[in-house]
Amino acid sequence: MTFVSYAQNFEDVMLWRALKHVEGGFYVDVGAQDPAIDSVSLAFYEHGWRGVHIEPSLVYADKLRRSRPDEIVIQAAIAAAPSTRVFFEIPDTGLSTADREIAERHRAQGFTVIETVVPYLTLTQALEPFAGRDIHWLKIDVEGFEGEVIQGWDATAIRPWVLVVESMAPNTPEETHLAWESQVIQRGYDFVYFDGLNRYYISADHRELAASFDRPPNYFDFFVINQVVANDAEIGRLRGCVDEVTENLAQARSDLSARDREIERLNAHIAWQQREWEVAQEGASEQTRADIAARDGEIERLKAHITWQKGVWDETQEAEFEQTRADLAARDGAIERLKAHIAWQQRAWEAAQEGEFEQARADLAARDGAIERLKAHIAWQQSAWEAAQELTRADLAARDGEIERLHTHIAWQQTAREKNRLDTESSQTQAMVAAMYASTSWRVSAPLRAIAIGTRRLKFHLSRTNSQPQTPAPAPTPAQAPAETPESLPGYSAPLIPDAGGSVDLTEYTRQVYRHLLDARATAECQQRMTLRPVEDR
Secondary structure, three states, rough: OOOOOOOOOOOHHHHHHHHHOOOEEEEEOOOOOOOOOOOHHHHHHOOOOEEEEEOOOOOHHHHHHHHOOOOEEEEEOOOOOOOOEEEEOOOOOOOEOOOOHHHHHHHHHOOOOOOEEEEEOOOHOOOHHHHOOOOEEEEEOOOOOOOOOOOOOOOOOOOOEEEEEEOEEEEEEEEEEEHHHHHHHHHEEEEEOOOOOEEEEEEEEHHHHHHHHHHOOOOHHHHEEHHHHHHHHHHHHHHHHHHHHHHHHHHHHHHHHHHHHHHHHHHHHHHHHHHHHHHHHHHHOOHHHHHHHHHHHHHHHHHHHHHHHHHEEEEEEHHHHHHHHHHHHHHHHHHHHHHHHHHHHHHHHHHHHHHHHHHHHHHHHHHHHHHHHHHHHHHHHHHHHHHHHHHHHHHHHHHHHHHHHHHHHHHHHHHHHHHHHHHHHHHHHHHHHHHHHHHHHHHHHHHHHHHHHHHHHHHHHHHHHHHOOOOOOOOOOOOOOOOHHHHHHOOOOOOOOOOOOOOOHHHHHHHHHHHHHHHHHHHHHHHHHHHOOOHHHH
C-alpha cells in the first residue's frame, strides 16, 4: 500500500520510517485540528493504526468524531494544571492558541479571534486511561503553549517511544525550544532531529530508533504527497467530464441527424399531399376548392412552424455547442494550470532538497560526533552498571547469610519457648497429681475405689462361673473350715496406694483388691455378730 503524506512538513514520513515495523500501533495527537488537512495521523490511520486526538475547538473536535468514529476525541486544552479558562480560537486556521499574547498578536494582524471557555487538563490526566500502554508517537502542536503541556506530563506513567514537539513561534522563524527542552531531557528523552519546524525526541528505552532520524525525507522513503494525489484525482475527474461532454456532443449530433431525417420525411409527405391536392383540385367543386384552400393555408402554417422549429433547434444546438466548447476550453486551461503548478512544485521540491542535502551533511557530521560521545557514555554506563551488579551480588549473598542465620535463631527461640511451655505445663500437672495423691480424701477413698473395682470384676468372674456347670464339692466340716480372715489369707498385705510419681502392677493390685474384699466381708460379719449380742454382754 502506497504511503500518502498529509502532514504539512512531512512529519508523518519521518515517523513512518522509524515505526513502520509496528503493526496496529497507537498514537496521541495533542492539538490534532483537522482530520485530513495537514494531519500527521491520517496516513497511520489508513495503515490500521488508531489513537487519541486532543482538540479544544468544538468545530474540529466534531469533524474528528465524524471522520474517525472508531477513535477517541478529547475536547479539552492541555496545560500545567487543571482549570477552566479562556481559549482563543482563530477560525479556519491552525493558529488557535491558549496564549493570550499570541492571540492578541494575531488579532493585530487582522485575524478573527473568538474567545471561548474550555476545560484545561494536564497531559497525565487526559491520558490516565492509557497509562502503561505502549504509545508509539506523541505529537504536541499547541501554538506556543508547548511548555505548559510538558510541565503537566508525568513521564513515568506516559512514555511515548517518539515525541514530536513544534519548536517555532507561530508564523515566525523564531525557535522556542530553549524554554522547555530541558524538561524533555530530564524525563529521559534524547534529541535526534530538527525538520525546520519540529524537534524529534527518542525515549531512552528505544534508542534503536535514532538511526531512522539521520536524514530528511527523500526518494527512498517511497511516499506520495497528498496534493499530487489530489491533483491526479482532479485531472482524472476533468478527463471524465471531457469524455462525458464528447459523448453528449455525439448524442446531440445523432439527434440532429434524426431530426433532419424527420424533416425530410415531412417534406416528402407535404410534397405528396401537394400532388394529391393538385389532382383533387382539378375536379373539385367550389366547396372543395375552399376546403383545399383552407388546407393549403394549414399546410403553409405547418411548413412555417416546421421551419421555425428547425431554426430554434439550430440556434439551441449552436448555443449548446458553444457552451460545450467554452467548458472544454476552461477545463483545458485548468488542466494546463495544474500541470504547471505540479511542475513548479516539483522544481521547488528539488531545489529545497538540494539545500537540505547540504545542511543534512553538516547535521550528519555533527550527529556522528554526538553518536560517538553517546557510545562512549553508554560504555561507561555499562561498566558502572556491571560494577554495581557485582556489589549488588555480594551484598545479596551477605544478606542471604544473615537471613539464614536469623531464620535459625528464630527457630531456636520458638523451640526454646515451646520447651519452656511444655516444662511448665508438666511441672504444673505433676504438682496437681502429687497434691491429689497427698490429699486425705484420696487416701481415705482408696478402699472404696478398690471395693468398686473388685466388685465389678467379681461380678464378671461370678457371671462366667455360673455359666459353666460344675461338680459340687462336699461341704467341709466345722473342723475343716477355719475362720476366714484377711490376715489368714496367704500373702496378705495392705492395699497398694499409688504415689505421685510411681506406677502399679495391675495383677498385684487386683490380687490385693480381692483380699480387701474378703477383709471387708469379714468385718461386716463381725459387726453383724456384735449387733446381735445382748447389750449387757458388750
